[in-house]
Amino acid sequence: MREGREDMGVSLRESVELIADPRNLDASVEEVFHTMMGGTCLREKDPAVPYTPESVTAVVGFGGLFSGACVLRSSAETARLLAERMTGMEFVELDDTVRDAFGEICNMLAGAWKGRVPNLAGHCGLSVPAVITGRDYNIHVQSPEFRVHHFFSLDGARFDVTIICDGLR
Template identity: 35%
Template sequence: MAQFTSPTIEAPASSNLFASITDASVLDQTVEEVLGLMLEVPVQVCETAVSPTNIPVTLTAVIGLAGALSGAFTVVVNEPGAKQITACMMGIEVSAVDDTVLDGLGEIANILAGAWKSKIPTLSAACLLSVPTVVTGTHYDIHKKMSTFKLARSYRFQDSTLSITLYGEQP
């Protein structure tokens, strides 16, 4: 995977947990393992973040985080990307965004969030994940409670871009 030297991270440094949560290499490794190894989809880190508002038709899967970390893990992808991920995951041809694609994107977000938190020992057993919620539309914003940190990364796979953002605060 390509190296990326300056991820988008906003937060005060306050603990070892914070350092682990905002370590972009942990997220990069997770994405590479899930998409690269499990789905056999080559992944590269984008040199610049892709804002969800710059993606014409977006699908966003949101996973809530509670416990040792309170916040959200979001996965944003365009329509072709959601169909590509689902096709790779299910081993079927996908021609339209339907319930299968929405469920597929939610499941990939769930797998990514679970794999990411399992790499951080403090979170592994002390942070719960919600059931995924998938939002579709054009040029929408996700509003959240004030966060003490934000980690945002974008990845290229096949012909699409996938953006992951972690928002949260330590209780």
């Protein structure tokens, strides 16, 4: 109950411009990929991310004063390459280890992003990553308050990251 009382005095509504600032997403991607994979991500202007018939999407939900999600999406091949960079292991297929690594990358991105806004960091929790693989699927959020969606590449491996806010208190 004590934690609930502390949250009642905090509002993120007046910080929406800071929270929705696209530079926070870019800085979070750079931080995670530089620290965990020793590489530099380039922000892509061309949104045409070439996906193979099987794509991979990791989703980490935000809960608390901010609700929404961090979504990481790529081809199966890029997911495999990112897992190799992160773990130092070699993968020949999209297996459970690759999916777990991809979900953990999304988790680190969500944590880095929410850590950029002090009130958000202290009053917003993260869900366990969910990883979806397959073809021809969409993730839909009804009437988001804001959405930041950028495309990136790391050594030619292209992916996109989206922050979706569906509720802000």
